[in-house]
Amino acid sequence: MSKPFLLSNLIDLQDLDNEIFKLIDEKSKGESVNILKDLEKKYHENNSLLIKKKDELKSYFEEKKILDKQIFESENKLKNILEKLQNPKLDAGELQNFNLQKSSVENNIIDLNVSIEKLNNLNAEELLNYSKVENSLEELKPNIIEYSKRIQSEWKDLDNNINELEIKKSKLLSTFPEDIVKFYDQLKHNGVEVIAAYKNEGQCGCCGVNLTSSELDKIFDSKYNQCPYCQGVVI
Numbered sequence: 001m002s003k004p005f006l007l008s009n010l011i012d013l014q015d016l017d018n019e020i021f022k023l024i025d026e027k028s029k030g031e032s033v034n035i036l037k038d039l040e041k042k043y044h045e046n047n048s049l050l051i052k053k054k055d056e057l058k059s060y061f062e063e064k065k066i067l068d069k070q071i072f073e074s075e076n077k078l079k080n081i082l083e084k085l086q087n088p089k090l091d092a093g094e095l096q097n098f099n100l101q102k103s104s105v106e107n108n109i110i111d112l113n114v115s116i117e118k119l120n121n122l123n124a125e126e127l128l129n130y131s132k133v134e135n136s137l138e139e140l141k142p143n144i145i146e147y148s149k150r151i152q153s154e155w156k157d158l159d160n161n162i163n164e165l166e167i168k169k170s171k172l173l174s175t176f177p178e179d180i181v182k183f184y185d186q187l188k189h190n191g192v193e194v195i196a197a198y199k200n201e202g203q204c205g206c207c208g209v210n211l212t213s214s215e216l217d218k219i220f221d222s223k224y225n226q227c228p229y230c231q232g233v234v235i
Ligand SMILES: [Zn+2]
Pocket: 204, 205, 206, 207, 208, 209, 227, 228, 229, 230, 231, 232
């Protein structure tokens, strides 16, 4: 014959659950977690701001891209001409021709750089603001990484403790009849704050209400010894 189930086991289960809850709560309330949350909030704010500023500078970036491409192409052209000029077999006409091409491309590059400078000057203030936001985003990144790592190591111990408690809890639960497990889960689901507690003189140990002797009799006659006021189990 199996041993009869003692309702007082519910107190042990509840204690384990409370300890687990406390540790989970600790995980979300540590100082590092708060700092990380703040950093991430700042990061998202700055990122949105950066997107907004980028959009405001849309035509600048488009023009700049075109000019950059033109400079890149001209520099390649120049490189090509300079290589050709290295050839010792060039005749005077070819030499003159390449030299003319060279100075034309060089002038073109100068003009393009002037255009970029003008474009930059025209957008100087917006560009400065843009790079400020960009820099602050970059500065946030290493901090976010550092705090994520710190939290991971802080949580390691807490997670180990939670694991141990969870193992204890499953061991305890394996000794519980199925209907008791369901009953316990239902009370938790219903938001019963204290699920089981010892009677305190004439008071319900769960909610502290003074119970009459007939109420107490009713409680101890019922299947799960439930207090009529809080639904908690009176032991
Ligand atoms: Zn009660």
